[in-house]
Amino acid sequence: MALIPCPECGNQVSTQAVTCPSCGSPVNGNRVPPAAGSAREPMVNAGLLGKVAAVVGAWLVVPWIVRLLAFIAGIVMLGVMFMSAR
Numbered sequence: 001m002a003l004i005p006c007p008e009c010g011n012q013v014s015t016q017a018v019t020c021p022s023c024g025s026p027v028n029g030n031r032v033p034p035a036a037g038s039a040r041e042p043m044v045n046a047g048l049l050g051k052v053a054a055v056v057g058a059w060l061v062v063p064w065i066v067r068l069l070a071f072i073a074g075i076v077m078l079g080v081m082f083m084s085a086r
């Protein structure tokens, strides 16, 4: 485990550390936690995608609910016909 100087404050930081414990600056550029900084614009896109996914999901699911209800109704009608045939 080696120590490297922080690019921001010069504090000796472990190479295992993602950010400097003194100033919070990212030490290794390729290991910056994803929550730091660049997560704001994708949040907006994720919200929009969530709405689109909900609408598309509803369009995909509602016909199956209708088919399921029609299937159940058909079984009930067949049952009624079978019972009334006796």
Ligand SMILES: [Zn+2]
Binding pocket: 006, 007, 008, 009, 010, 011, 020, 021, 022, 023, 024, 025
């Ligand atoms: Zn630092």
